Amino acid sequence: MGNQMKVGIGTAISRVDGREKVTGAARYAAEYVVPDMLYGVIVSSAIAKGSITAIDEDAARSVPGIVEILSHKNRPGEAWFDRSYKDELNIPGTPFKALHDSTILFSGQPVAVVLGKTFEAARYAASLVAITYQEEAHNIDFAVSLAEKFLPKKKRNTYHPPKTRGEPDKAFDAAALQLHEEYHLATEHHNPMEMHASTVEWHGDGRITVYDKTQGSQGVQAYIASGFGFSKKDVRVVNAYVGGGFGSGLRPQYQTQLAVLAAKKTKRSVRVVMTRQQMFTHAHRPECTYSIKLGAETTGMFTSIYGDATTSTSRFENNMEDIVTWGMMNYASPNAGGEYTVAPRDTYTSADMRAPGAATGMTLFEIAVDEMAYKAKVDPLEFRTINYSEIDAMNELPFTSKALREAYREGAKAFGWSRRTPEPRSMTDGRELVGWGVATGMWDAQFSKTSASAKLSANGHLEVACATSDIGTGTYTVMTQVAADTLGLSITQITAKLGDSDLPTAPVEGGSWGAASSGAAVQLACQAVGKKLFKAAKGLEGDPFGAANFDDVEFVDGHMKLKGSDVAGVPLTTIMRSSGENSIEAEETASSGISGMISMMKKARNTHSAVFVEVKVDEDLNVVRVTRVVNAVAAGRIINPKTARSQILGGVVMGIGMALHEETFADVKLGRWMNHDYAEYHVPANADIYDIEVLFVDEPDPEVTPLGVKGLGEIGIVGTAAAVANAIYHATGKRVRSLPITIDKLLELEK
Amino acid sequence: MPTLTASRPLPAEASRPIDTIPITLTVNGSVRRLQVEPWTTLLDLLRDKLDLTGTKKGCDHGQCGACTVLIDGRRINSCLTLAVVRDGCAITTIEGMATGADLHPLQAAFIEHDAFQCGYCTPGQICSAQGLINEGRATSRDDVRELMSGNLCRCGAYTNITDAVMDVLQAEPAR
Numbered sequence: 001m002g003n004q005m006k007v008g009i010g011t012a013i014s015r016v017d018g019r020e021k022v023t024g025a026a027r028y029a030a031e032y033v034v035p036d037m038l039y040g041v042i043v044s045s046a047i048a049k050g051s052i053t054a055i056d057e058d059a060a061r062s063v064p065g066i067v068e069i070l071s072h073k074n075r076p077g078e079a080w081f082d083r084s085y086k087d088e089l090n091i092p093g094t095p096f097k098a099l100h101d102s103t104i105l106f107s108g109q110p111v112a113v114v115l116g117k118t119f120e121a122a123r124y125a126a127s128l129v130a131i132t133y134q135e136e137a138h139n140i141d142f143a144v145s146l147a148e149k150f151l152p153k154k155k156r157n158t159y160h161p162p163k164t165r166g167e168p169d170k171a172f173d174a175a176a177l178q179l180h181e182e183y184h185l186a187t188e189h190h191n192p193m194e195m196h197a198s199t200v201e202w203h204g205d206g207r208i209t210v211y212d213k214t215q216g217s218q219g220v221q222a223y224i225a226s227g228f229g230f231s232k233k234d235v236r237v238v239n240a241y242v243g244g245g246f247g248s249g250l251r252p253q254y255q256t257q258l259a260v261l262a263a264k265k266t267k268r269s270v271r272v273v274m275t276r277q278q279m280f281t282h283a284h285r286p287e288c289t290y291s292i293k294l295g296a297e298t299t300g301m302f303t304s305i306y307g308d309a310t311t312s313t314s315r316f317e318n319n320m321e322d323i324v325t326w327g328m329m330n331y332a333s334p335n336a337g338g339e340y341t342v343a344p345r346d347t348y349t350s351a352d353m354r355a356p357g358a359a360t361g362m363t364l365f366e367i368a369v370d371e372m373a374y375k376a377k378v379d380p381l382e383f384r385t386i387n388y389s390e391i392d393a394m395n396e397l398p399f400t401s402k403a404l405r406e407a408y409r410e411g412a413k414a415f416g417w418s419r420r421t422p423e424p425r426s427m428t429d430g431r432e433l434v435g436w437g438v439a440t441g442m443w444d445a446q447f448s449k450t451s452a453s454a455k456l457s458a459n460g461h462l463e464v465a466c467a468t469s470d471i472g473t474g475t476y477t478v479m480t481q482v483a484a485d486t487l488g489l490s491i492t493q494i495t496a497k498l499g500d501s502d503l504p505t506a507p508v509e510g511g512s513w514g515a516a517s518s519g520a521a522v523q524l525a526c527q528a529v530g531k532k533l534f535k536a537a538k539g540l541e542g543d544p545f546g547a548a549n550f551d552d553v554e555f556v557d558g559h560m561k562l563k564g565s566d567v568a569g570v571p572l573t574t575i576m577r578s579s580g581e582n583s584i585e586a587e588e589t590a591s592s593g594i595s596g597m598i599s600m601m602k603k604a605r606n607t608h609s610a611v612f613v614e615v616k617v618d619e620d621l622n623v624v625r626v627t628r629v630v631n632a633v634a635a636g637r638i639i640n641p642k643t644a645r646s647q648i649l650g651g652v653v654m655g656i657g658m659a660l661h662e663e664t665f666a667d668v669k670l671g672r673w674m675n676h677d678y679a680e681y682h683v684p685a686n687a688d689i690y691d692i693e694v695l696f697v698d699e700p701d702p703e704v705t706p707l708g709v710k711g712l713g714e715i716g717i718v719g720t721a722a723a724v725a726n727a728i729y730h731a732t733g734k735r736v737r738s739l740p741i742t743i744d745k746l747l748e749l750e751k
Numbered sequence: 752m753p754t755l756t757a758s759r760p761l762p763a764e765a766s767r768p769i770d771t772i773p774i775t776l777t778v779n780g781s782v783r784r785l786q787v788e789p790w791t792t793l794l795d796l797l798r799d800k801l802d803l804t805g806t807k808k809g810c811d812h813g814q815c816g817a818c819t820v821l822i823d824g825r826r827i828n829s830c831l832t833l834a835v836v837r838d839g840c841a842i843t844t845i846e847g848m849a850t851g852a853d854l855h856p857l858q859a860a861f862i863e864h865d866a867f868q869c870g871y872c873t874p875g876q877i878c879s880a881q882g883l884i885n886e887g888r889a890t891s892r893d894d895v896r897e898l899m900s901g902n903l904c905r906c907g908a909y910t911n912i913t914d915a916v917m918d919v920l921q922a923e924p925a926r
C-alpha cells in the first residue's frame with residue numbers, strides 16, 4: 001500500500017495549475033494560435049453622448065495590410081430584440097449592442113474595429129479613422145445625477161429591498177445618542193491584469209470557437225447564439241485560464257460582440273483585445289452616497305438604524321445593489337429601515353465588482369458604527385458585541401451558522417487588540433502616529449445548480465469536468481481535491497477540466513458560489529463512479545466484498561476497501577480490469593433540492609469576518625501605511641487552506657486599495673474618465689502591502705451547502721476599508737467619510 | 752451642442768508598405784534570425800511572431816510589469832522597447848527559466864507560496880525577481896517589496912510573492 005500524502009478536503013496542497021502558470025504554458029484568451037487570423041483594434045468614441053454623422057475611413061483603409069473596417073454602417077445583421085442580448089445577470093433595461101447604430105451612449109463606446117493582418121497595421125490605421133459626431137448634452141457627474149435618482153420599477157432579480165422593522169424615525173428622534181452622516185465611495189474599475197480579449201476561430205463550416213475572457217463560458221455561448229445568429233451547438237466558448245475577473249467578466253463584454261461580428265463579416269478568424277484605456281469604458285463599481293442615521297442608548301445599544309443610499313447606473317440599464325440591508329441584517333436594533341435609489345449618468349452601466357453591494361454598503365456602515373462607538377465611549381470591538389445579533393435581524397431568520405463572535409475573539413487575540421489605548425492620537429511609533437481599527441464583514445453563502453462528470457480509465461486515471469471557470473479562485477484545485485477525497489486517489493492520478501462550454505453545465509463564476517457548487521457536483525459524480533465500481537467489484541474473483549453494501553466500503557490510496565478493515569482492499573485498477581470496461585463514467589447535478597430550498601427560506605446563509613488593521617501615519621505628509629492586517633473569517637468548511645488564504649489576501653489588498661488608492665475621476669466637461677490607465681488609477685503595489693494574517697475560525701455547517709463550504713471570493717474585501725478608515729481615525733482623530741482616504745482629504749481636515 | 756469633427760489629414764506615409772529589418776536575437780538560448788518591422792515592440796514580437804505568449808501584456812505602456820523579460824540579464828518592460836533596438840541581445844522569457852523538467856527555484860517557490868491566483872502577472876513577477884536577484888541590491892523584505900513594485904498584481908498576491916522571492920534570495924550564495 002502506498003504511503004500517500006493526504007490530499008483531500010482540508011489539505012493545503014499547492015495549486016494543481018501552478019506549473020502551467022509559472023512556466024508561461026497557461027494560455028489566456030488572446031494567446032491561442034489560430035491560422036490566418038486578423039487583428040482587430042477598437043476605435044473608441046471621443047464623445048459621451050450624441051451620434052456619429054460621418055466616418056472617414058480613406059486614410060485607414062490605405063494602410064497596407066488593412067482588410068476591413070467594421071462600423072455600424074457595414075456590420076452584419078444581428079438579432080432584433082433586446083431580449084436576445086440578455087445575459088445571465090439579466091439587468092433590467094436595454095443591453096448595449098456594439099456597432100448597432102450611430103447613437104453614442106457613453107465616452108469610449110466602441111464605434112469601429114479596424115481589421116488588419118498585423119496588430120501594428122491595425123493599431124496605426126485605427127488612429128487614422130476620422131469620425132464626425134453630433135454632440136448632445138451629457139452628464140457623468142454623480143452629484144449632478146442625484147437630481148434624477150429613482151427606484152426602478154423593474155428590479156434586478158438579485159436585489160433585496162430593505163425591510164422596515166419598528167419605527168426607526170421615532171426611535172432616532174428619541175435616542176440618547178444620535179449620529180447622522182453622509183458616506184461616500186468613489187467609482188472604481190475592476191482592472192483585472194488581463195485585458196478583455198476574444199479570439200474567434202472561424203472554422204468555415206458554420207462553427208466558431210471563441211477563446212474569451214469571461215467568467216462563464218456557457219453564458220457567452222448562449223449570448224452569441226441568440227444575439228448573432230448561430231445555433232448553440234455551433235458555438236464553443238473556451239476560457240481555460242482567465243487573468244482575473246472580479247466581476248468584470250460576469251457579462252459578455254463588448255470585445256466579444258466585436259470579434260464575433262468581425263469574424264462574420266470577413267468570414268475569417270479574428271482577435272480583438274481591449275487596450276488598458278478601453279478597460280475603463282465598461283464595467284465599474286458604482287459610485288455610492290449613503291446617508292446613515294443611528295440612534296443608541298448611552299450604553300451603546302442601538303435603538304435605531306436607518307440608511308438611505310444611491311448608486312450610479314447608466315441611462316440604458318438599471319444596475320442595482322444591496323447597500324442599506326447589510327447593517328440592518330447584522331445588528332440587533334429594535335428599529336431599522338432604509339431606502340435605496342439609482343442615479344443614471346451617461347456612462348456604461350455600472351457592474352458587480354467583488355462583493356457587490358456589501359463591499360460598499362457594509363464597509364461604509366462599519367465606519368458609522370465606529371463613530372457611534374466613540375460617541376458611546378465604548379471600545380469599538382466591545383460595541384459590536386453589545387449589538388451582536390444571533391439571527392439575521394432584518395429577515396428575522398436564524399443562520400445556518402454564524403461564528404462571528406469567535407472571529408472577533410480570535411482576530412482580536414492574534415492582533416493584540418487588548419493593548420489598544422482608546423483615545424485617538426494616543427499611540428505612536430517614532431514620528432508616526434499609530435492607529436488600530438476594526439470592522440465587520442458579511443457576505444452571502446450561495447449555491448448554484450451545477451453539473452460535473454467523472455471518468456475513471458482502466459489505468460486508474462480520473463478525469464473530472466465541469467464548465468465552471470477558474471479566475472484565480474483555485475477551482476481546478478478544489479475540483480481535484482474533492483475528487484481525490486471521494487475516490488481515494490492522489491493528485492497526480494486526477495485531471496480537472498473546466499473553462500469550456502462543451503463540459504457539463506455550470507453557471508457563471510461569481511458570488512463566491514464556485515467552490516461550493518462545482519465541488520458538490522464533482523463529489524456527486526465521483527460517488528456515482530464509486531457506486532459503479534462497487535457493482536463491478538461484485539464480479540471480482542473470490543468476491544472480496546461479499547455481502548457488503550456500498551455504504552460499507554471506502555476508497556483509500558487507490559483501493560476500495562471495507563470500512564474499518566486493516567486489509568488494503570482491492571486496487572481500483574484491478575476492479576477496472578475485471579469489469580472489462582475501458583472506463584467508468586458518470587455525470588451528476590448538484591442542486592439544493594427540495595430540502596435545500598425549504599432550508600433557504602427558513603435560514604439565512606452568510607459568511608462573516610472580523611478585520612483588524614494597524615495604520616501608521618506620517619502627519620507631516622499625511623501619508624498612511626497599512627502596516628498590519630488580521631482578517632478572521634468564518635466561512636464554513638475550508639477545502640484548501642492555502643488557496644483559501646490567497647483569496648482572502650486578495651480581498652484584503654483590494655480593500656486596502658478601496659481605502660487608500662482606488663478612484664476613477666470624472667472629467668465632467670468631456671464626459672469621460674480622466675485617469676484611465678494603471679499609472680493614474682492606483683491599485684496597491686507590493687510596497688503598499690505589509691503584513692496580512694488570515695485566520696479561519698472553526699464553523700462546521702453541514703446545512704449551508706452540500707459540502708459545508710460557504711465560499712471565499714468576496715468576504716476578504718468586505719469591511720477591510722472600514723477597518724482602515726477607523727484605524728486612521730484612531731491614529732489621527734480625523735474622520736474621513738469618503739473613500740478612498742487620500743492625502744488631500746486628510747490635509748483638508750487639518751484646516 | 753456643436754458638431755465635433757476629427758480632422759486628420761492623410762499622412763503621406765500612411766499607404767507606404769513597411770520595410771522589414773533583419774535582426775538576430777538569442778531567445779532562451781536559441782539564435783533567431785528575424786525580419787522585423789521597426790514598429791513592432793519586443794513584447795508583440797515575442798507573443799505574436801514567436802508564439803512565446805508566456806510574456807503577458809497588461810497595459811502596453813510600461814505601467815504594470817506583466818511584460819517583464821530579461822535582456823542580457825537585466826529586467827525590462829518588453830512593451831517599452833522596439834524589437835529592432837535589441838538586435839544582438841540575449842533575451843530570457845518565462846519559457847526559458849526552467850531547465851528541462853526542473854523548475855527554476857523562483858518558479859518552484861512561487862508554487863510553494865501560492866504567489867499568484869489568476870497567474871497573469873506571474874511570468875513578469877518571476878522574470879522581475881530574477882532581475883532583482885541579478886542586481887544584487889535587495890537584502891530585506893522591505894527591499895523586495897520596494898524593488899518588486901514595478902510589477903502589479905491585481906489578485907493581490909503580494910505577501911506571498913515577497914515570501915517566495917525572499918526564499919530564493921536567501922538561498923543565493925552571498926555576492
Ligand code: FES
Pocket residue numbers: 807808809810811812813814815816817818819828829830831
Ligand atoms: S505590458 Fe509592459 S508594463 Fe504593462
Ligand code: FES
Pocket residue numbers: 193243244472866867868869870871872873903904905906907908
Ligand atoms: S496573480 Fe492575478 S494579477 Fe497577479
